[in-house]
Amino acid sequence: MSEELSRLVALSKIGPAGAKVGVVATAEECAALAVRMGIPAVHALSCVFDLTPAKTDPGRIRAEGVLTARVTRECVVSAEDFETPVDDGFVVFFVPEGAESDDVDPDTEDEIFYKGDNIDLGEAAAEQLALALDPYPRIEGAEMPDISGEDDSGPFAALSRLHGPGKA
Numbered sequence: 001m002s003e004e005l006s007r008l009v010a011l012s013k014i015g016p017a018g019a020k021v022g023v024v025a026t027a028e029e030c031a032a033l034a035v036r037m038g039i040p041a042v043h044a045l046s047c048v049f050d051l052t053p054a055k056t057d058p059g060r061i062r063a064e065g066v067l068t069a070r071v072t073r074e075c076v077v078s079a080e081d082f083e084t085p086v087d088d089g090f091v092v093f094f095v096p097e098g099a100e101s102d103d104v105d106p107d108t109e110d111e112i113f114y115k116g117d118n119i120d121l122g123e124a125a126a127e128q129l130a131l132a133l134d135p136y137p138r139i140e141g142a143e144m145p146d147i148s149g150e151d152d153s154g155p156f157a158a159l160s161r162l163h164g165p166g167k168a
Contacts, residue, residue, distance in 0.1 A: 004032035007122035009051075012060060018052040023125045034071075037130055040081050041072035045126035054093075061094040061119060067128045073137035082139045088132035094119040 007023045024045065029079065030042040047067045054060035069086040090110075097113045112124055 002038050005029045005045075005122035005126045006120055007125075008118040009121055011059075011061070011117050011119065014051050014053055016053060018050065021049045021051060021121055023047045023049070023121050025122075025125075033126055033129065035134070037071075037133065039071055039073055039133070042129070043070040043072065043083070045069040045125065045129060047121070047128065049121055049124070056065075059096040062091065063094060063119075063121070063124065064091050065089070065128065066125070067125060069129055069132075071106060071129075071133070073134070075139040075142050076136045077138055077142040077144055080139060082137075084134075084137065086129065086132050088128060090128050090131075092128075094124075113164060 005023070005025055007021075009019075009021055013019060024044040024140055027040070030045060030158070033045065034040065034042045046069070047065050050064045052062045052064075054062060067086065067088045067090065071082060071086055072081050072083050075080055092110045094114050095111050097115050110118075112127070114120065
């Protein structure tokens, strides 16, 4: 269970026809998620889950979700903070602990195990936020500096001159 964002839903509340459940993080939960994600801020996070029990696999719940968030990131080029939206649609399966698939194919749907009679949609939303964050956030228009005219007096430049291109 997530310490930052937890929304337990009883399996009995889902029913055979399924259920639609929303998760909205509080300001305190957003602050805790920012610390967990290692980013300057999470301003808002909401996620809507469409839950459907598997007909042939008791205890397995299909969760189709839409995550919406607003976060502050640090640009990898300029090191400036900037605010950016996160919008992500996803599918995960909640499975009873011990019933997880052994399939290591990265194209199969993700599984989240649960214990007991509840699934944690808050933790699922937090995990999806982590997956949806750009690993190299960049402010629009930020460009890498041109280093072609850099001083070539450093140790690697000296090595390059000694060996030259194509020499080993």
